[in-house]
Amino acid sequence: MDHFEVLGTDGAARAGLLRTAHGVVETPIFMPVGTVGSVKAVAPDDLADIGAQIILGNTYHLYLRPGDELVARHGGLHGFSSWDKPILTDSGGFQVFSLSALRKVTDDGVEFRSHLDGSRHLFTPEKVIAIQRNLNSDVMMQLDECLPYGASHKDAARAVEHSARWAMRCREAYRPGAAGNLLFGIVQGVTYPDLREQSARALTDIGFEGYAIGGLAVGEPKHMMLGCLRRLHPILPADKPRYLMGVGTPLDIVHAIAEGVDMFDCVLPTRNARNGTLYTSQGKINIKRKEYAEDDGPLDPECSCYACRNFSRAYLRHLYVSKELLSFRLNSLHNLTYFLKLARGARKAILEGRFQAFKATYEAAYPDEDALFEGAGPE
RNA sequence: GGUGGGGUUCCCGAGCGGCCAAAGGGAACAGACUGUAAAUCUGUCGUCGUAAGACUUCGGUGGUUCAAAUCCACCCCCCACCA
Numbered sequence: 001m002d003h004f005e006v007l008g009t010d011g012a013a014r015a016g017l018l019r020t021a022h023g024v025v026e027t028p029i030f031m032p033v034g035t036v037g038s039v040k041a042v043a044p045d046d047l048a049d050i051g052a053q054i055i056l057g058n059t060y061h062l063y064l065r066p067g068d069e070l071v072a073r074h075g076g077l078h079g080f081s082s083w084d085k086p087i088l089t090d091s092g093g094f095q096v097f098s099l100s101a102l103r104k105v106t107d108d109g110v111e112f113r114s115h116l117d118g119s120r121h122l123f124t125p126e127k128v129i130a131i132q133r134n135l136n137s138d139v140m141m142q143l144d145e146c147l148p149y150g151a152s153h154k155d156a157a158r159a160v161e162h163s164a165r166w167a168m169r170c171r172e173a174y175r176p177g178a179a180g181n182l183l184f185g186i187v188q189g190v191t192y193p194d195l196r197e198q199s200a201r202a203l204t205d206i207g208f209e210g211y212a213i214g215g216l217a218v219g220e221p222k223h224m225m226l227g228c229l230r231r232l233h234p235i236l237p238a239d240k241p242r243y244l245m246g247v248g249t250p251l252d253i254v255h256a257i258a259e260g261v262d263m264f265d266c267v268l269p270t271r272n273a274r275n276g277t278l279y280t281s282q283g284k285i286n287i288k289r290k291e292y293a294e295d296d297g298p299l300d301p302e303c304s305c306y307a308c309r310n311f312s313r314a315y316l317r318h319l320y321v322s323k324e325l326l327s328f329r330l331n332s333l334h335n336l337t338y339f340l341k342l343a344r345g346a347r348k349a350i351l352e353g354r355f356q357a358f359k360a361t362y363e364a365a366y367p368d369e370d371a372l373f374e375g376a377g378p379e
Numbered sequence: 380g381g382u383g384g385g386g387u388u389c390c391c392g393a394g395c396g397g398c399c400a401a402a403g404g405g406a407a408c409a410g411a412c413u414g415u416a417a418a419u420c421u422g423u424c425g426u427c428g429u430a431a432g433a434c435u436u437c438g439g440u441g442g443u444u445c446a447a448a449u450c451c452a453c454c455c456c457c458c459a460c461c462a
Contacts, residue, residue: 115416246414
């Protein structure tokens with residue numbers, strides 16, 4: 001049986017199934033980020049309760065601490081962290097971008113200075129595959145080079161070339177056996193249409209179990225992000241999953257689903273939860289605002305998460321303002337619930353042929369942000 | 380009763396003749412956050428004004444000085460030690 005199956009479409013939007021060694025994932029899906037082997041502030045049981053189907057881990061962070069070999073000795077990332085559902089691991093490509101001051105990119109790979117102790121490490125395509133195999137990742141990512149928005153065409157071309165060559169080496173280093181751990185390639189190219197296309201074609205020539213789109217939502221205008229997705233749509237194989245890395249806001253996700261993307265991950269729900277920004281059916285709210293000090297109502301009347309069922313806005317504000325640890329847990333649970341519900345809702349809407357109406361409800365909840373997507377017409 | 384140390388903008392606390400509306404924290408009030416070096420970061424924070432600027436503040440009252448939160452006198456509080 002193939003590892004990916006499209007069950008239905010509505011326009012370009014798709015609803016499908018992704019089969020992995022640790023279970024089946026229903027797409028479109030939002031994947032909570034658990035960089036160091038923990039989705040911050042949330043226990044695995046809580047994640048399962050709110051319907052999380054697959055979470056992320058990070059190659060760079062887990063390699064540095066506690067070390068991928070240690071993780072392997074303790075049951076892989078699943079056993080070590082007590083999460084028996086699927087795990088996708090990022091390759092460290094994003095750290096090429098976010099830790100740019102601490103690394104040097106060469107043709108062979110990326111040389112890092114550890115942000116923890118300054119020690120030097122070399123990440124090659126083969127190395128990141130070996131690490132991800134130690135972690136026993138269900139969905140491994142190739143080593144890629146992620147550049148910031150605004151990078152020159154010349155730099156972007158070089159990064160695309162690196163990423164393509166590294167994709168080949170990752171593919172050679174790992175081909176899934178019967179167990180079926182998967183390897184995804186990553187399309188780069190900043191905002192240059194020719195490079196994005198070139199990158200995608202190089203990857204499809206090699207052949208992967210899925211295709212990620214990286215280097216977006218890093219500051220470029222929204223219409224450029226959508227334009228890029230639209231251009232990739234006919235190039236990427238229809239029978240393989242598509243993963244928009246690091247995205248995004250609820251609206252980003254809804255718009256990207258409309259362009260045929262199946263998988264998402266983002267730190268926003270968890271990071272914003274810790275910083276007091278909560279997502280509701282009425283839009284974003286900052287729970288620390290004075291106006292919620294006496295508000296006895298639930299955070300979101302349309303949400304049935306543990307936080308919304310049991311606590312008032314006034315209490316959630318109090319916990320946040322008081323820096324109580326429970327604040328992190330409740331807020332994170334709520335935001336993750338919101339993102340997971342969005343993905344479930346999108347899937348259902350696609351299967352029922354009413355995705356446009358579904359999308360419109362989210363556009364209405366974030367009118368100001370939605371205006372930023374204007375100009376994303378057909379190319 | 381004596382000796383010493385203090386009273387600064389909401390709180391703590393620097394300043395000790397002009398560069399002071401007054402450092403730095405905290406609190407408060409807003410904002411940001413997109414493959415997590417993030418329980419982080421940014422802004423505002425005496426009054427009026429978009430601003431330039433004007434005005435009112437450093438326990439109280441007088442005084443010295445071109446100029447005082449800063450120096451002097453007296454007074455009122457607080458703290459420590461001694462009787």
